[in-house]
Amino acid sequence: MAQGLDSTTHVFFAPSFQESGLPLWNQRYIQLGKGTFKGTVSVLTFGKLTLIEETINVSVGQTTCPPDGTIAVVLPAHHHKFGTINGEARSDKAFVHVGGREITVSGEENCRAYYVLARQADLPGFDFRKFGAITPIEPSFDVAQMSAWLASIFAGTWLPEVCLSGQADQVLSDILLDRVKDILTDILQSADFAPLRGTFSYSLFLKAQRFIDDYNDAIMSVSRLTEELNVPPHILRSAFVQTTGVSPRLWLRQRALDRARRAMLDPVQASKGVSQIALECGFFHFGRFAGYYAETYGELPIVTIRNTLST
Numbered sequence: 001m002a003q004g005l006d007s008t009t010h011v012f013f014a015p016s017f018q019e020s021g022l023p024l025w026n027q028r029y030i031q032l033g034k035g036t037f038k039g040t041v042s043v044l045t046f047g048k049l050t051l052i053e054e055t056i057n058v059s060v061g062q063t064t065c066p067p068d069g070t071i072a073v074v075l076p077a078h079h080h081k082f083g084t085i086n087g088e089a090r091s092d093k094a095f096v097h098v099g100g101r102e103i104t105v106s107g108e109e110n111c112r113a114y115y116v117l118a119r120q121a122d123l124p125g126f127d128f129r130k131f132g133a134i135t136p137i138e139p140s141f142d143v144a145q146m147s148a149w150l151a152s153i154f155a156g157t158w159l160p161e162v163c164l165s166g167q168a169d170q171v172l173s174d175i176l177l178d179r180v181k182d183i184l185t186d187i188l189q190s191a192d193f194a195p196l197r198g199t200f201s202y203s204l205f206l207k208a209q210r211f212i213d214d215y216n217d218a219i220m221s222v223s224r225l226t227e228e229l230n231v232p233p234h235i236l237r238s239a240f241v242q243t244t245g246v247s248p249r250l251w252l253r254q255r256a257l258d259r260a261r262r263a264m265l266d267p268v269q270a271s272k273g274v275s276q277i278a279l280e281c282g283f284f285h286f287g288r289f290a291g292y293y294a295e296t297y298g299e300l301p302i303v304t305i306r307n308t309l310s311t
Helices: 141-155 168-189 200-214 222-229 233-244 248-264 274-280 286-297 301-310
Strands: 008-012 026-031 039-046 049-056 060-065 070-076 083-085 095-098 103-107 111-119 134-136
Touching (some): 039 141, 039 168, 070 168, 095 168, 111 141, 111 168, 141 168, 200 222, 200 233, 222 233, 248 274, 248 286
Antiparallel strands (some): 060 103, 070 095, 083 103
């Protein structure tokens, strides 16, 4: 890391492990795409800011929430056509995410994003109640410059234009905080200023998710969901596809697989064995379960359990 700026980088091989990679964030990741998961989180804290770089190599559905009393400027570094935030296609758009407010994100494979996390107390004069959970940021010189700086900082190639005499962290912190203030001011002064409220599809998805959370999702079905929510199957399907990128049937299966994966990565739970964990997660055909599991995670469930119990 150039000029004495040192970040801490962690590599993760399961979405459930990477959830805790962003300090103090409340997150839950479910792998939706196929393949062996690999993700990284690099964190650099200095001055009044925390800078974060996150990478994920497969498609993941996320619920994510920054710490209370903060705001995060989120700058995606990928340029995919698909991906949603609260049911709207915004895969490569920058946005402000207010701490303490949860959003739902789905993305394609090979995603990279930068986060600039600041305390609201260090941004006096801004009423963050006006921003909602997230507010899109229009492209601007400040946004492009900030993205370029973050990319070079985490790549270890950032060099200041003048010698900073060992004070690179404080000077850069002040500069970036000023850029955050400029971005927030531009948002509030924009004629198109409007927080992203979420769509009808997103609202329906949240209702479904809350019902699943309160119910025994090991025996949940799409027909049970449509009956409980009083909507036709095609409306429910549309809501899930728009919000998560996959059908409700596939989302329920991936959620159940995620439960099984978490159990198999836990030494206490893994001792139950493949069959018992599969049953507890709603899979009654063990061969089919093993096939789904291997297709998603790139290894058979018995391999996961053996690796967990051998460490």
